[in-house]
Amino acid sequence: MLKDYTESNTFKKLRDTSGRVPLIRQPVFLIASCVALVLYGSMLFWASGEGLVIRIALSVFVALLVTWTGIIITDERRGERLKTSMVFLVLAVLVLLFLEFHVTNSEEIIELFFNITVIKKAWPYLVLGFKTTISLAFMAALVSTVIGLTLAIFRSFDNKVLNFFIIAYVDFFRAIPIIVLLMLIYYGLPFLNIRLSAFASGVLGLGLNSGAYVSEIFRAGFLSVSKGQLEASRALGMTPWQTMQKVALPQAFKAVIPPLVGNYVASAKDTALCSSISIIELLKAGTAQQSLNANPSPLIFVTVLYLILFVPLTRLCGYIEKRMKKTQRQITV
Amino acid sequence: MDPIIRVESLHKSFRDLHVLRGVSIEVNRSEVVSFIGRSGSGKSTLLRCINRLEEPTSGEIWIDGVNIHEPYIDINKVRAEIGMVFQSFNLFPHMTAIDNIMLAPVCVRKISRQEAKERGLSLLEKVGLAEKANEYPEKLSGGQRQRVAIARALAMQPRIMFFDEPTSALDPEMVGEVLDVMAQMASEGMTMLIVSHEMGFIREAADRVLFLDEGKILEEGTPDDIFNRPQFPVTRDFLGKVL
Ligand SMILES: Nc1ncnc2c1ncn2[C@@H]1O[C@H](COP(=O)(O)OP(=O)(O)OP(=O)(O)O)[C@@H](O)[C@H]1O
Ligand SMILES: [Mg+2]
Numbered sequence: 001m002l003k004d005y006t007e008s009n010t011f012k013k014l015r016d017t018s019g020r021v022p023l024i025r026q027p028v029f030l031i032a033s034c035v036a037l038v039l040y041g042s043m044l045f046w047a048s049g050e051g052l053v054i055r056i057a058l059s060v061f062v063a064l065l066v067t068w069t070g071i072i073i074t075d076e077r078r079g080e081r082l083k084t085s086m087v088f089l090v091l092a093v094l095v096l097l098f099l100e101f102h103v104t105n106s107e108e109i110i111e112l113f114f115n116i117t118v119i120k121k122a123w124p125y126l127v128l129g130f131k132t133t134i135s136l137a138f139m140a141a142l143v144s145t146v147i148g149l150t151l152a153i154f155r156s157f158d159n160k161v162l163n164f165f166i167i168a169y170v171d172f173f174r175a176i177p178i179i180v181l182l183m184l185i186y187y188g189l190p191f192l193n194i195r196l197s198a199f200a201s202g203v204l205g206l207g208l209n210s211g212a213y214v215s216e217i218f219r220a221g222f223l224s225v226s227k228g229q230l231e232a233s234r235a236l237g238m239t240p241w242q243t244m245q246k247v248a249l250p251q252a253f254k255a256v257i258p259p260l261v262g263n264y265v266a267s268a269k270d271t272a273l274c275s276s277i278s279i280i281e282l283l284k285a286g287t288a289q290q291s292l293n294a295n296p297s298p299l300i301f302v303t304v305l306y307l308i309l310f311v312p313l314t315r316l317c318g319y320i321e322k323r324m325k326k327t328q329r330q331i332t333v
Numbered sequence: 334m335d336p337i338i339r340v341e342s343l344h345k346s347f348r349d350l351h352v353l354r355g356v357s358i359e360v361n362r363s364e365v366v367s368f369i370g371r372s373g374s375g376k377s378t379l380l381r382c383i384n385r386l387e388e389p390t391s392g393e394i395w396i397d398g399v400n401i402h403e404p405y406i407d408i409n410k411v412r413a414e415i416g417m418v419f420q421s422f423n424l425f426p427h428m429t430a431i432d433n434i435m436l437a438p439v440c441v442r443k444i445s446r447q448e449a450k451e452r453g454l455s456l457l458e459k460v461g462l463a464e465k466a467n468e469y470p471e472k473l474s475g476g477q478r479q480r481v482a483i484a485r486a487l488a489m490q491p492r493i494m495f496f497d498e499p500t501s502a503l504d505p506e507m508v509g510e511v512l513d514v515m516a517q518m519a520s521e522g523m524t525m526l527i528v529s530h531e532m533g534f535i536r537e538a539a540d541r542v543l544f545l546d547e548g549k550i551l552e553e554g555t556p557d558d559i560f561n562r563p564q565f566p567v568t569r570d571f572l573g574k575v576l
Contacts, residue, residue: 231386232423232482236437236489237413246436250427 024071033068040064041093045100058097065090115297122289122298129285130305136202136281137268143207144267148214153244155215156222166215173212179273181205186277202274202281210267217259221252258321265313272306282306335398337362337493337524338383343392345378345548352378354548356392360493363522367535367556370545371571376528379545380495383526384415397492413441416486420498422478424470424485430457431466434485442489449488456484460514476507483514494518496527532576536560544568 023029044054044061069090073083151166173181186201196204225248233243275284286302336359345353352375360366368376381387383394385401385408394401401411425433434453438444444452457463460480470478479499486494496515500508512534519525519538529535535542535556542559544552552559552568560576563569 226423228419228421228423229425232417232419232425233437234409235384235386235412235415235417236485237409237411237441238437239409242440246440247425251425254427 025075030072037061037064037068044097062094062097065093112295113297113300115295118289118293118295118297119301121293122285122301125280125285125289126282126298126301126305129280129282129302130309132199132280132285133268133271133282134309136199136206136271136274136279137264139203140206140210140267140271141264143203144210144214144263147207147211148216148218151211151215152218152222155219156244156248170212170215173209176209178205178209178270179276181209182273182277198274198277198279201277202271202279206267206270206274209270210263213263213267214260217256217263218252220259221256222248224255225251254324258317258324261320262317265310265317268313269306269310336360336395337397338526339393339395340383341393343379343382343394344390345375345382345387346390352548353382353389356545356548356550358543358550360524360526362524364541365519365523365525365527365539367539367542368526368528368545369530369532369535369542369559369571369575374545375548376545377497380417380497380526380528384412384417384495386417409441413437413489414492416483416489416491416494418479418482418486418494418496418499420501422470422475422482422502424478424482426470429467429469430462430473430481430484433470433481434488437485438488453484453488456487457481459487459517460484461510474507475503476510479503479507479511480514483511483518487518493524493526496525496529498528498530500529500531530575532560532572544571546571 040061044057069086072078072086151169154162155166182201182205185196185205186198189196189201229247229251230243233247234240238246271281272283274281275287278284280288282302282305286298289298290296338358338360340356340358343353343356344351356375356379358366368379370376378387382389383396389402396411396414399406399411401408424430425436428436431450431453434456435446435449438449438452439446454463454466457466460483462477462480462484465473465477465481470481473481483499499515500511503511508531512531515525515527516534516538527535527539539556541553542556543550544559544563544565546565546567552564559568560572563572
């Protein structure tokens with residue numbers, strides 16, 4: 001694959017039709033131009049000043065730098081690692097230039113978006129919100145697993161009447177937007193004299209929604225267990241329940257772990273919707289602190305907290321999926 | 334002595350496909366009975382009806398004098414007495430060989446894990462796989478998997494064994510090792526119902542051969558009778574193709 005790509009690479013053809021390496025790809029040129037660029041750049045750096053001249057010089061420098069990087073990146077004889085570090089180096093230089101020539105602006109930006117004093121003040125509330133987000137996600141995962149697994153087990157009995165209700169459940173809760181569901185539970189149910197706390201409403205709403213997906217995931221898991229497996233178990237005299245417990249469930253579980261974890265993570269992100277029913281989770285804590293301090297720093301910080309929580313989790317999903325694919329060679333046993 | 338299996342005018346239809354059209358058989362204790370017939374003649378369906386993996390449409394089945402369609406019968410107790418070996422092995426992939434074997438004795442017979450393990454290990458030894466006890470099925474060859482499957486069935490100490498084309502999914506060089514185990518069981522007096530296309534093995538091991546055609550038993554007799562003096566053109570035709 002990779003080889004085919006490089007064979008057809010236009011840059012290679014450019015070089016090879018003449019049988020010679022063109023000047024701009026020769027090491028001599030690259031090293032010379034690099035030295036020139038560094039010299040030019042450092043000159044710019046020390047030649048502090050104002051006005052049109054310096055701006056033009058700056059633009060020329062950036063243009064040259066980008067062109068030079070382009071020449072290296074498009075040369076397939078260079079290693080991937082070199083190209084990657086090149087890109088980061090150039091970005092670093094650009095940031096440095098930006099800071100050097102826009103000092104006044106950057107201080108303003110820090111004051112506005114990364115205001116340490118505001119964040120310090122908001123910190124305890126944000127931590128509380130963070131904890132609420134996590135317990136919401138955890139409880140919703142629990143509820144959805146109970147709902148989903150129960151539905152999938154009943155679905156596997158393949159009874160027409162049961163199937164109708166289960167399919168209706170799945171369709172309904174997958175179709176209805178979560179935020180609508182949350183509003184219905186929190187603002188609607190009290191009219192039926194069912195009063196749930198905001199937190200309970202959130203868990204219920206997220207759980208009902210995610211449960212529909214979980215049941216479909218488990219159903220696919222059960223379907224992945226072959227009929228032969230179930231027959232072998234029954235032929236040994238095992239009851240349907242023992243067969244479910246010892247043969248079907250363990251195999252189904254293995255098949256469903258990757259999509260299940262993915263679903264939990266997705267559902268955990270949906271906790272942010274609970275800010276609409278006055279649960280003070282991470283997002284709500286952030287927006288509250290933002291308006292209290294009239295400064296958006298808490299929101300930026302909330303974003304960072306979400307990233308810290310979810311980047312490793314989504315990574316984990318990908319990892320599990322890859323691992324499972326490796327070990328799950330389909331075999332006739 | 335009473336027959337251990339008695340089947341009377343058994344019929345089975347899948348929707349409008351009439352697969353078994355009145356099958357009656359009696360099998361005595363320690364008898365080895367072999368079923369042959371063309372693909373689709375209903376051999377698998379017959380075995381599967383006898384342990385009720387399929388529900389017969391009509392007819393009666395007695396195992397050891399018990400009518401298995403009486404409402405108070407616990408079908409799991411009946412099945413526990415009938416070991417079944419499938420063409421596709423159907424080992425449980427998430428368990429090691431020994432766990433595959435121990436599962437049903439512990440769950441159904443309620444014997445201790447210790448006892449089940451001892452029994453399982455001695456059965457693995459019997460089928461020549463003592464050193465594979467802790468391997469997962471994935472790591473075993475086809476012939477080894479089928480021998481583990483036989484040991485799994487034997488661990489329930491069944492009174493009858495069913496084999497549905499136990500060697501059809503195997504590479505030719507592995508067929509022998511499985512047939513050897515089956516021959517040994519036959520010599521130990523196990524009652525066996527075998528669906529197979531291994532005519533050489535049937536000739537050696539079977540007491541009786543039944544030829545199924547279009548859901549009926551067309552012909553039955555000793556291997557010698559059937560293989561050397563078939564009565565019907567259909568049987569002759571079939572044997573001509575497989576021998
Ligand atoms: N669960 C089922 N649903 C519908 N039709 C079935 C089912 N099981 C078997 N049949 C049909 O019943 C007929 C007999 O099948 P059976 O498996 O008993 O044949 P067989 O003699 O074992 O053949 P083979 O040598 O190919 O295994 C076939 O036509 C098959 O398609
Ligand atoms: Mg068959």
